[in-house]
Every structure is written in C-alpha cells, then in structure tokens.
Amino acid sequence: MSAPFEIDFPRLQADIEALSQIGRREDMGLYRMAFSDGDMAGREWLAGRIEAAGLELFVDGAANVHARLGWDGKRPSVMMGSHADTVPGAGHLDGVLGVLVALECVRCFKDHDIPLRFPLEAVSFTDEEGRFGGMFGSQALCGFLTPEKIHQARDLDNTSIVEAMQARGMNAMDALRAARRPETLHAFVELHIEQGPVLDRHGVGIGVVDGIAGLFKWDVRLIGAANHAGTTPMTMRRDAFQGLAEFAMEINRILEEHGSPASVATIGRAQLFPGAANVVPGTVEFSLEVRDTDPQVLSQLNDACRRTLSTIARRRDLMFEFEVLSELEPVHCDKGLIETIAETADQLGMETLRMPSGAAHDTQMLARLTRAGMIFVPSKEGRSHSPAEWTDWEDIQRGANLALQVLHRLAAES
Structure with missing residues (x-):
C-alpha cells in the first residue's frame, strides 16, 4: 500500500530536538518533573x-495539554498522545516522542485538508512519570481521581500536588472536571519507545502492543535480632539479611512455578539495620515489585511471594511485615485496534512483533475508558530513563508514518 500522505519528518525532527533542550542540565539529562x-x-x-x-x-x-482538529463537542474524538514530563536525569524520547508524533499527525491532517469523520486530539498527559504517584492526567481524564486521592498525592520532598499546582496558578481540584465520558472518545492510540531491548535485539522496527503489565509493589520488613557478630553462633542467630538472601534465591522458582513468560520480579532496594560490619542485622527492609500482563497470574504470584516469605520467616525465627505501596491491574489492548495497527503496518511493508509492555503507560488508564492500542519503536540496547536513551531516526520516521495511517483509518471519512 502506498500511503496517501506522510508526516513532515524534518518538522518532527526539529520539534524533537527543540524540546530535548528544555530542562537539560550539565549531566545531559532532562529534568522536567511535573x-x-x-x-x-x-x-x-x-x-x-x-x-x-x-x-x-x-x-x-x-493540566493535560490538548491540540484539537475538527472539534465540535458532539462527535467522539480519536485521541493520540503520551506525556512530556520526565524522571530526573531522563532521556529525550520517553513519552515526549508520543506527544510530538501525535502533534505532527494532527498537523498533517490539517495541512492536507483531510475530511474527518471524527475529530482528532493530540494530548500531553500530566505527571505520568510519578512525581506525585504517576498517571495523574490520564487518571483524571478517565474519571479515576477522587478528592481524597488528590489530597494524598505528594512527592518525595512531601510537597503535595495541591501545593505544586497552586504555585503555578492552578487548582488541583479542577482535575475532577477533566473526566471524559466513554462516548466522547472513539479510540486512543499511543506511540512510545519500547524502553527495553526486544525490538532492537530482533532487528524489528515496530512493536504491536497486545497488553500492558500490571504490578504490585511492596515495602517488606524481616525482623530478627541484632547481636554481636563474633560471639553469636550461626545456629543461634536471627539474621534478617539471611532471610532476604534466601527469598532472593527463591524468586526464579516462584516465577517458574506460578508465573508466565511475561512475569518479572525485582528487589530494587534493600537496607540493613543497624548496618554495622560487626553486628548481625536485626532488621532488613526491602522493596519487592512483581509484574505480569495477566491478572490471574499476578494474583498467583502475590500469594506465592507471601507464602514464601512467611515460610522463610517462620523457619528462621523472624517476623514478616509488608506494606502495599501500589497495585496496578494489567490491561489488554483492544483486539480490533491491535489488528488495525498490524494490518496497516503490513500494508506499508513494515515488519512487526506482537509483544507486551512491561512498563506502565497512560494507555493503561485509557484502555478502561475506550478502545486503546500502542505502537512501540525500538530503544537502542533497551536504554531508557537516562541520557543514553536513543532511537534511530529511521525508526522514528517509520513509527510516525504508521501512526499517521492508523489515525487515517480511524478518523478519516472514507
């Protein structure tokens, strides 16, 4: 299939390069936290x-920023977008690429005066990266926020989102007015860098996302007894770190027995108390994050982790406590939209790979409100959330043109 029209790639390139300079610091990372x-x-x-x-x-x-074309408030819109906020020290493409490709696609429809069956919206969502917990803008648009959630949202410095928005002349409670009804949206599409190595390793230029992983994140404590490292026999110790070490070695077994090929588990932080070289650790605190794309599998992994930790604690005479920090339900992308993306790519001669997303995205919220789908483009060596983040310009151009034709199929008059 020859595309009826294409993106203005030099214009998109210029936008990517311009926005990549905003919030850049001496370490070459971007600092555009919400x-x-x-x-x-x-x-x-x-x-x-x-x-x-x-x-x-x-x-x-x-504070979601929308660019609208053909908007009349009567017909449902086809929405495309992502987020432009970053983690500290970020790369220049995570989220931003999806926003700028969406803007470029809408501009192309206007430039070529394409008749629209449905209006188009390009959107940049607020605080996807989690300064105040994450997904604030897409949660608001989908009607998932409450006054309590807004008041509770704080960053690591204990600044509330209410305070942060007030300092910028905004009222956080207005987020409750951002909610859209399902009938106002015809479909949602998000283009994003993969942030992982799969497409790059396989040499495939397009990922068609079929589902987005959910997760549970715990703050775990194993509590034993601090004691002298020289005088306490190994058989008489209540060593909290040994409990953590044993659990860490059990993770692969848990995933093999109760998980799926998409399952991952990570202990990303651990702290020993009292933390002295000559003291048996009396307490260890650590994070546990587990992800999968199937809610039943995620539930099984939750139970298995809890049973394993309880068993280890009982055998080693430790106390086991945990606090749930966050939980996200997995979502499946719309089957019809998956097929539309895959078929359009095939007609354009683009090789694709169907794959899950291990990272969370705004699509995770939108999929509960409307038909939603995602397009991935490769990340070099899977690098992201760092200045080393990079996607070849050819891959960006390919993904943007695919997104344009998908929007054409969804929104244009036949």
Whole structure:
C-alpha cells in the first residue's frame, strides 16, 4: 500500500530536538518533573507549537495539554498522545516522542485538508512519570481521581500536588472536571519507545502492543535480632539479611512455578539495620515489585511471594511485615485496534512483533475508558530513563508514518 500522505519528518525532527533542550542540565539529562520549571517551560513551548499550527489549544483541569482538529463537542474524538514530563536525569524520547508524533499527525491532517469523520486530539498527559504517584492526567481524564486521592498525592520532598499546582496558578481540584465520558472518545492510540531491548535485539522496527503489565509493589520488613557478630553462633542467630538472601534465591522458582513468560520480579532496594560490619542485622527492609500482563497470574504470584516469605520467616525465627505501596491491574489492548495497527503496518511493508509492555503507560488508564492500542519503536540496547536513551531516526520516521495511517483509518471519512 502506498500511503496517501506522510508526516513532515524534518518538522518532527526539529520539534524533537527543540524540546530535548528544555530542562537539560550539565549531566545531559532532562529534568522536567511535573510542575517543575522545566515542565512549565516545556508546556509553554508545546502550547506555542499547537497555536502556530493553527490547531485549537485546550488545557483541561488536570493540566493535560490538548491540540484539537475538527472539534465540535458532539462527535467522539480519536485521541493520540503520551506525556512530556520526565524522571530526573531522563532521556529525550520517553513519552515526549508520543506527544510530538501525535502533534505532527494532527498537523498533517490539517495541512492536507483531510475530511474527518471524527475529530482528532493530540494530548500531553500530566505527571505520568510519578512525581506525585504517576498517571495523574490520564487518571483524571478517565474519571479515576477522587478528592481524597488528590489530597494524598505528594512527592518525595512531601510537597503535595495541591501545593505544586497552586504555585503555578492552578487548582488541583479542577482535575475532577477533566473526566471524559466513554462516548466522547472513539479510540486512543499511543506511540512510545519500547524502553527495553526486544525490538532492537530482533532487528524489528515496530512493536504491536497486545497488553500492558500490571504490578504490585511492596515495602517488606524481616525482623530478627541484632547481636554481636563474633560471639553469636550461626545456629543461634536471627539474621534478617539471611532471610532476604534466601527469598532472593527463591524468586526464579516462584516465577517458574506460578508465573508466565511475561512475569518479572525485582528487589530494587534493600537496607540493613543497624548496618554495622560487626553486628548481625536485626532488621532488613526491602522493596519487592512483581509484574505480569495477566491478572490471574499476578494474583498467583502475590500469594506465592507471601507464602514464601512467611515460610522463610517462620523457619528462621523472624517476623514478616509488608506494606502495599501500589497495585496496578494489567490491561489488554483492544483486539480490533491491535489488528488495525498490524494490518496497516503490513500494508506499508513494515515488519512487526506482537509483544507486551512491561512498563506502565497512560494507555493503561485509557484502555478502561475506550478502545486503546500502542505502537512501540525500538530503544537502542533497551536504554531508557537516562541520557543514553536513543532511537534511530529511521525508526522514528517509520513509527510516525504508521501512526499517521492508523489515525487515517480511524478518523478519516472514507
């Protein structure tokens, strides 16, 4: 299939390079955390690009930035987008690429005066990266926020999202007004870098995402007894770290027996108390995060981790406590939209790989409100959340043109 029209790639390139300079520091990382100076500068730049394109600029109560074409408030829209906020020291493509490709696609429809069956919206969601917990903008748009959740949202410095938005002249409670009804959306599409090595390792340019992993994250404590490292026999110790070490060695078994090929588990942080070289550790605190794309599998892994930790604690005379820090349900992308993306790629002569997303995305929220799908482009060596993040320009161009034709199938009049 020859595409009826293509993106203006030099224009997209210029936008990517321009936004990659906003919030950049000496370490070459980007610092556009939600409602920081860098984020606000990025929002101002994006608003200027939307207005320069002759598109309707709309900022909802959750500070999500929309670029609209053909909007009449009556027909459901086809929405595409991602997020422009970053983690500290980020790369230049995570989230941002999806926002700028969405903007470029909508501009192309306007440039070529394509008749629309449904309006188009390009959107940049607020705080996907989690300064205040993550997914604030897409949760607001999907109606998943409550006044309690808004008041509880705080960053690591104990600054509340209410305070952060107020400092920027915004009212966080207005996020409750950003909720959309399902009938206002025809479909949602998100283009994103993979943030993993699969596409790069396989030499495939397009990932068609079939599901997004859910997760549970715990703060775990194993409590024994601190004691003298020289005078306490090994058989008489209540060594909390030995409990952690044994559990860490059990993780692969748990995944093999109760998980799936998509299952992953990570102990990313551990701290020993009292933390002295000559003292048997009396307490260990550690994080446990487990992900899978199947809610039943995730539930089985939850139970298996709890049973294993309880067994280890009982055998080693330790006390086991844990606190649930977060839980996200897995979601499946819309089957019809998966087929649309795959068929369009095939017609354009693009090789694809169907795959799950191990990382969370705004699509995880939108999939509960409307038909939703995702397109991945490769990440070099799977690098992300660092200045080393990179995707070849050819892969970006390929993904953007695929997104354009998918939107054409979803929104244009036949």
